[in-house]
Amino acid sequence: MTRHTTTVLPPRRAGDGLPAHLDLxxxxxVGTRAAVAAWLQHTPDARTRADELAELSDRQVRSLVxxxxxxxxxxxxxxxxxxxAAEVVQVVEPAVAAGLVDSLDADEAAELLRSLPDADRAAVxxxxxxxxxxxxxxxxAWPEDSAAARMNPDVVSVRPGMSVREAVAAVRExxxxxxESGEVYVTTTPTDDAGPVLLGVVSFRDLVxxxxxxxxxxxxxxxxxxxxxxxxxxxxARLLHRHRLTALPVVADGQLLGVLTPDDVADxxxxxxxxDAVRQGGxxxxxxxxxxxxPWLLWRKRIVWMLVLFIAEMYTGTxxxxxxxELDTVIALAFFVPLLIGTGGNAGTQITTTLIRxxxxxxxxxxxxxxxxxxxxxxxxxxxxxxATVGWLRAWTLGVGPEVALTVAVAAAAIVxxxxxxxxxxxxxxxxxxxxxxxVSGPMITTLVDGTGLIIYFEVARLLISSLGA
Numbered sequence: 001m002t003r004h005t006t007t008v009l010p011p012r013r014a015g016d017g018l019p020a021h022l023d024l025x026x027x028x029x030v031g032t033r034a035a036v037a038a039w040l041q042h043t044p045d046a047r048t049r050a051d052e053l054a055e056l057s058d059r060q061v062r063s064l065v066x067x068x069x070x071x072x073x074x075x076x077x078x079x080x081x082x083x084x085a086a087e088v089v090q091v092v093e094p095a096v097a098a099g100l101v102d103s104l105d106a107d108e109a110a111e112l113l114r115s116l117p118d119a120d121r122a123a124v125x126x127x128x129x130x131x132x133x134x135x136x137x138x139x140x141a142w143p144e145d146s147a148a149a150r151m152n153p154d155v156v157s158v159r160p161g162m163s164v165r166e167a168v169a170a171v172r173e174x175x176x177x178x179x180e181s182g183e184v185y186v187t188t189t190p191t192d193d194a195g196p197v198l199l200g201v202v203s204f205r206d207l208v209x210x211x212x213x214x215x216x217x218x219x220x221x222x223x224x225x226x227x228x229x230x231x232x233x234x235x236x237a238r239l240l241h242r243h244r245l246t247a248l249p250v251v252a253d254g255q256l257l258g259v260l261t262p263d264d265v266a267d268x269x270x271x272x273x274x275x276d277a278v279r280q281g282g283x284x285x286x287x288x289x290x291x292x293x294x295p296w297l298l299w300r301k302r303i304v305w306m307l308v309l310f311i312a313e314m315y316t317g318t319x320x321x322x323x324x325x326e327l328d329t330v331i332a333l334a335f336f337v338p339l340l341i342g343t344g345g346n347a348g349t350q351i352t353t354t355l356i357r358x359x360x361x362x363x364x365x366x367x368x369x370x371x372x373x374x375x376x377x378x379x380x381x382x383x384x385x386x387x388a389t390v391g392w393l394r395a396w397t398l399g400v401g402p403e404v405a406l407t408v409a410v411a412a413a414a415i416v417x418x419x420x421x422x423x424x425x426x427x428x429x430x431x432x433x434x435x436x437x438x439x440v441s442g443p444m445i446t447t448l449v450d451g452t453g454l455i456i457y458f459e460v461a462r463l464l465i466s467s468l469g470a
Contacts, residue, residue, distance in 0.1 A: 015343040024052035073103040086115035098127035110139035147236035148229030151258030162219035198256040228253040323458040332400040343451040345446030351423035380420030384413035411457040
């Protein structure tokens with residue numbers, strides 16, 4: 001997504017008719033384009049803009065839209081998150097909405113339209129210019145999480161047979177984005193049957209500094225890092241970051257479809273990090289900003305995993321009932337149940353949080369499971385010894401007797417090692433079978449370890465406490 005900068009105006013002069021401190025209500029009341037431009041200049045923060053927009057009535061939003069020109073519309077909508085921008089678009093007629101969307105770059109327009117209900121999206125697309133609508137429809141046709149869905153299809157390109165003089169002139173005619181990204185793509189001439197085929201890339205700097213009569217083909221590099229249009233957007237973001245590219249071409253069957261920019265990647269990384277954080281808490285991503293989410297939506301996103309975890313947790317009661325006799329015989333065992341199952345869950349969550357992040361940035365794969373196990377089980381052993389020592393001291397200070405104290409120490413060490421084993425393997429296995437590993441961290445690991453940790457605890461008690469030996 002191309003980032004928009006705030007409209008720059010000269011300082012306001014006394015007597016220009018504008019309040020000293022404009023808010024959006026003032027802008028609508030003044031009712032001039034100068035007021036809109038002044039508000040944009042002095043309200044650069046996107047969150048403040050969105051908050052002030054949310055306070056307007058639909059009638060006021062329509063009045064505001066009537067004051068926008070293409071530049072201020074792009075500035076305002078381009079700075080908002082897609083959902084906030086979609087709320088503006090939804091309150092105006094499709095023809096007016098089409099004009100607003102048309103002020104944005106194609107990738108921004110597509111992202112905004114994805115946030116609209118299907119009927120509204122179709123109406124806006126039908127009202128847009130045919131050529132522009134076709135480009136945006138092309139982006140919307142790709143899967144939402146694919147690289148092509150986030151690419152900018154407006155690519156600066158030149159032909160290999162051009163002289164440097166001709167290429168620089170061609171770049172100037174197309175856009176200034178080459179100077180921003182530093183790359184110009186060398187392609188064949190598109191035909192009616194096929195789009196431009198990517199041949200290579202030349203840096204904008206080399207193009208400007210080269211002799212004016214040199215051919216572009218003599219300057220271009222053919223070893224271009226590209227990505228398939230259907231590639232996952234997170235994988236594409238990692239590819240751009242790994243190769244430290246200024247832009248990543250999206251190519252299908254040799255044809256250049258568009259490019260991903262660092263701004264696009266920043267948005268993708270932020271989205272994926274947010275989704276992983278939500279899933280690690282045992283919920284589904286909201287797909288809308290939190291403050292715009294209704295309690296009903298929050299319930300729908302959370303209840304499924306809450307029910308799954310609740311049902312899974314029921315087996316801890318079954319385990320406790322199975323060892324009811326042991327608890328009756330040695331009441332002191334019950335004192336340490338919360339401590340031990342909590343320790344197992346904490347140990348597992350620490351590992352999954354670290355491991356899932358390493359997997360997300362491409363540092364760990366399934367083939368590394370042996371290395372992960374060695375590292376985490378060694379670390380787990382060190383932690384287990386430490387926790388066992390502290391657990392024994394705690395049991396000793398409570399005066400529960402040496403057998404129970406030893407049971408607590410041994411069980412704590414065994415539970416930490418078991419949790420380390422499960423947490424090290426499960427995320428990698430789930431990724432291998434196509435399940436997002438983020439869903440297993442946090443609550444899921446805790447739930448899994450709770451019941452199995454109790455079994456370990458009571459089995460250790462049977463072995464070490466003489467009164468339970470019979």
